[in-house]
Amino acid sequence: MSPPTRKVRLVGDAEYRDQAEANLGQPGDASLILRGRPRAIVMACPDGCGETLVVNLDGRVGKAWRFDMRGGLTLYPSVWREGGCGSHFIVWRGHILWCGRFERNNLEPDYDAAIEQFVFDAMDVEKPRDAVQIADAIDELIWDVNRAANRLVRRGDAKSWKADDRWVFTRSV
Ligand SMILES: [Zn+2]
Structure with a gap:
């Protein structure tokens, strides 16, 4: 072992x-x-x-x-x-x-904040999209999109909620 x-x-x-x-x-x-x-x-x-x-x-x-x-x-x-x-x-x-x-010592890949603008632009004000849909629209990795989208949520630029077992996002402004 x-x-x-x-x-x-x-x-x-x-x-x-x-x-x-x-x-x-x-x-x-x-x-x-x-x-x-x-x-x-x-x-x-x-x-x-x-x-x-x-x-x-x-x-x-x-x-x-x-x-x-x-x-x-x-x-x-x-x-x-x-x-x-x-x-x-x-x-x-x-x-x-x-x-x-083992998750206590998890280490995420480096963060490039430049992705946030692309993620924000791919979000809609009304139509909720999940990280997979956003990632497909901008050709980025789903995990990267998910991290950026959650940072946008924490800053108040986006909203998220759970719908049909997945997290969806909209712009809040
Ligand atoms: Zn094993």
């Missing part, structure tokens, strides 16, 4: 799962399965339990995560291993942010 990690290390692409698993060494190591298109991320569970996680990226074969490689690996939504060790974490620009256990 090794300690939990807070970083993802990409260890090279693979065509098939066994090949991807062979690439993995330490907790947080991740290998992209690429066959014509991105298929899955295979990851050594970052809590150090020794298990391997498979995160599906291919919407044709079931629930799929969005992934992005800008500034390191990003996955959306969070990864939650409901059986076994129960690890639950966010992968954001190569960082692992733990949900629940």
Whole structure:
């Protein structure tokens, strides 16, 4: 049992799962399965339990995560291993942010306040939009948009509330 990690290390692409698993060494190591298109991320569970996680990226074969490689690996939504060790974490620009256990020492990626204006511009005064819709409109990462939108809310420039199990935002001015 090794300690939990807070970083993802990409260890090279693979065509098939066994090949991807062979690439993995330490907790947080991740290998992209690429066959014509991105298929899955295979990851050594970052809590150090020794298990391997498979995160599906291919919407044709079931629930799929969005992934992005800008500034390191990003996955959306969070990864939650409901059986076994129960690890639950966010992968954001190569960082692992733990949900629940271990979250005390979470370290978010650097913040670039320049995104706030784009997020604000993509919000409407009346029509609520969630972070996914805003991120798609301005081609930014959903986690980055979510952080910027919540800062706008804290400053009073935007409002947010929960609608149908997701947080939505409008401009307040
Ligand atoms: Zn684990």
